Amino acid sequence: MSWFTRALNSSIGKKFVMALTGICLILFLVIHLINNLTLFGGPELFNTVVKNLDNIKPLVRVIEIILATIFVLHIFNGVKLWWENKQARPQSYAVNASSENSSIFSRTMIYSGSIIFIFLVVHLRTMWVAFNFNPDVHTNHTYYEYVSAAFREPLYSIAYIIAMILLGFHLNHGFQSAFQTFGWNNKKYFPLIQKVGFFYSWITAFLFALIPIYFLSGGGQ
């Protein structure tokens, strides 16, 4: 092993990978969200945006590969840490007062993360696969029509909204936690980081969730 892999295999190293990949994903979500919000601009705007992205396919592919790597690292490391951490306490307490000493968001990262992962798989299948390989959608550039139809499906939309709430959970802890892991915690700026994290998480989750709500409640007809 080189110094690099040794460092990444330490407890702090693994946390560092979680934090770094997490921050990358947080940035990705911002871009993804801006893209999504163009749905509110109607079919023309949205379809043009997606079409433009399609025009720079090679670049998008490279970014997608990087993104996938980040996702894999984040998920793999997260599950690994969860499993190792479970081993550190073979026998659990009869009474647990964790709700009085820590936030629910921080204790449920593996659960919120897992559900977001399931959502991600479904989401990739319904959206990414369709956008890239469904001849109807891809060739005819009827992205907007496809998306709005999907979101008018109540089951799908409600699942989507639940996933977004959990995304809020996950981000609410993850955002500030990443900075703590980097060691950027001091009494002056850390409260600000926590506030920014809080607003970012819930605004992001809300805006993502707004889209299915919009279509479900008859918007974009």
Place this chain on the structure above:
Amino acid sequence: MIKLDSKIPEGRIQDKWNIHKFNMKLVNPANKRKYEIIIVGSGLAGASAAASLGELGYNVKVITFHDSPRRAHSIAAQGGINAAKNYQNDGDSVYRLFYDTIKGGDFRAREANVYRLAEVSNNIIDQCVAQGVPFAREYGGLLDNRSFGGALVSRTFYAKGQTGQQLLLGAYSAMNRQISLGTVKLFTRREMLDVVLVDGVAKGVICRNLVTGEIEKYSAHAVILATGGYSNVFFLSTNAMNCNATAIWRAHKKGAAFANPCYTQIHPTCLPIHGEGQSKLTLMSESLRNDGRIWVSKIKGDMRDPNDIPEEERDYYLERKYPTYGNLSPRDISSRAAKEAVDDGRGAKGQEAVYLDFRDAINRLGENVIRERYGNLFEIYETITGENPYKTPMKIYPAPHYTMGGLWVDYNLMSTIPGLFVAGEANFSDHGANRLGASALMQGLADGYFVIPYTIGNYLAGDKPSYVKTDHEEFNKAAKEIEDMTNKLLSIKGKRTVDDIHKQLGRLMWNKVGMARNEQGLKEVINEIKELREEFWKNVNVVGDSNDVNQCLERAGRLADFLELGELMAIDALHRNESCGGHFREEYQTEEGEAKRDDENFAYVAAWEFKSVGEWELNKEPLVFENIQLATRSYK
């Protein structure tokens, strides 16, 4: 009769230690690793000795009954550590610290030892700073000092109210460094139960492994006991639950003289007793007396709330009786004054307590300043009593806290058993009949860092002690005796619990060998202790077995020793027909009720030699004062 040779070096007091350091034999560096040294106890004295001896290259084994060396009771010292740095430019010097300590000890300490202590005090501060001990600082970044009882200069260095903790962690870290380098080996959860002597020389110890119950043998070229004091003979004291006299007592029974057992310190500022179930007493740092004023009502049986008692009806008795030192009078004097007030029926709300009031200090300095100085102490007080000391005066009362007596040692800190050294509170050497505040930490570290490392080298190079393996018959014999004693304790199966008997002993000691003693009481108590000891050996119930964790057995063994030591304390107190420091005999007081010393007849160290249980022979080491004139101690 033991020959007590104090081995005080020749020369002026200022030169003695230097001359001695030069005259002492040195061990060839290459030979150091061939020597094994056992240190029992991991407090300030033990840990610092382990660190410095390990650093010199000796093979050190540290034995402690704690789960970690950092638990040793040095950790609980709150106030600070003295040093003659004179950083405050208030006229301090090595000589003044020496003088204050001799005077504070009521002229019952050895001059040469005390001078050496004052001399190395400055090195201790330097050492601790270099180790990363976070002493309090002034705004300019330099070390801060506070004043303490028994001194008119500010020479006490402190780290919040946790100085003992920080100094111990410093020594612990220095020892950890040696552990990582392999020179020190650590044996935790092992209680030393005997010293092994071969041809009269200390060669090792016997321990009980507190987890497996196994009796273990350890051999070495020299043994250092740094096992602390014996205040827990009183059951209720500020000492930690597990503090005990077993190590020094078993050494005493093997031939080490026990010096001045009756010199016990009753600390004036402890929390009062809440009831029967009380397990120990909590100390409030003496530093509180810097800003707090001590008082009781002028009216007997005054049951009013303290805040309802007007200024003119308050008796600030320390300020009244001792205007120069006032609330900063030495511990023995303050404690006795509190007892007098309570005996006079003027205790706080009729309890055994007096008030320690911060009202004036808060008015003068503001609550924030007081919070910064004593915040954590105030929190402790509120946690325990449920009362807010910023609003209501604290209630305090004296409690047994420190024992100046201990195993007799010469200038080299060696006991009357060759090869057996004693450091820290476990020895008797530096505090005479009364210890000044912030001097215990100083002594523990002085012994461990700066004295023992030299003197043990002198012993090893001079006496060239042989090494005896643990299969030697003396080891087997000692181990067998311990096993027999363990089996005996477990087989009594009587009716009374260990704590029950210990509490009874504690009450006897507190009532008759406590703050004030008299001939009749002492004579009575000697018999009462004998009876109680007999009852213990007939009627104690030690539950459980010997091959497992058995805390009941641990406590029983310690109590067995306290039941012998208590008697010796009373015998010593009875023989010393004078009052001095922590030893106050009601028959010997001035008209104003102050201690009356008898320098003509009692200016000596009483070193008791064990003959058989309940039988001792007195040996005297005369105390010679060449530098400081014997005078009546006055803090008026």
Place this chain on the structure above:
Amino acid sequence: MNTNKLNLTLRIWRQKNSNTPGKFVDYKVSVSPDSSFLEMLDDLNNDLESKNQEPIAFESDCREGICGTCGLVIQGHPHGPIPRIATCQLHMRNFKDGETIYVEPFRAKAFPIIKDLIVDRSAFDKIQQAGGYISVNIGSVPDGNAIPIPKEVANEAMDAATCIGCGACVAACKNASAMLFVSAKVSQFALLPQGQPERYERVQKMVKVMDELGFGSCSNTYACEAECPKGISIKNIARMNRDYIVAKIAKEEVV
């Protein structure tokens, strides 16, 4: 002083040794509200002893909240439900009459149970031995005032150094992580000028041993800080993370 006694049920973990499985046993007690939690256990043990039953093994020493020996998980909280105190400072006035109180040992793979409520915390010593010191020899040091240290830095170092090594952080953490404990010592020395020469070596050594001893890693739930009897700040963990990352990226690697 309060004379009304509290009647309580104590549900206490009993376990013969590390190889035998343990279980909860109920004890009824009547206790003064002025009594401390451990004094209540003393009393109970005294009762058990007089009935010739084996007392409950638990550890305590100074009973002033500074030695770090005591440590019970009471109602799911290390050191009990009152913040910023050690078990020995917990007083019964904080409980209600008729309550059932769960008393468990600290639970962590790195802290094996020795008996009943006693656990083996020697792992903490091993971490300290790995690098929790400043390498200076006795005697060869400059004057104490030769190194001025800003008051606030000294105070911050002191706050970190206040750690009593009780292990409540490990007991509270859902991952049984020792990060708060380790970071307190790393921070103390990282803040002080005396600690600079070994700063990056120290953090690597201590984290390495911590990892080897079976503690979990930090999830930033901050339960450790909430339950710490001395209120050691999680900023120390951040400082340790930072030093560790810097050490691994830019300094000599310690393997």
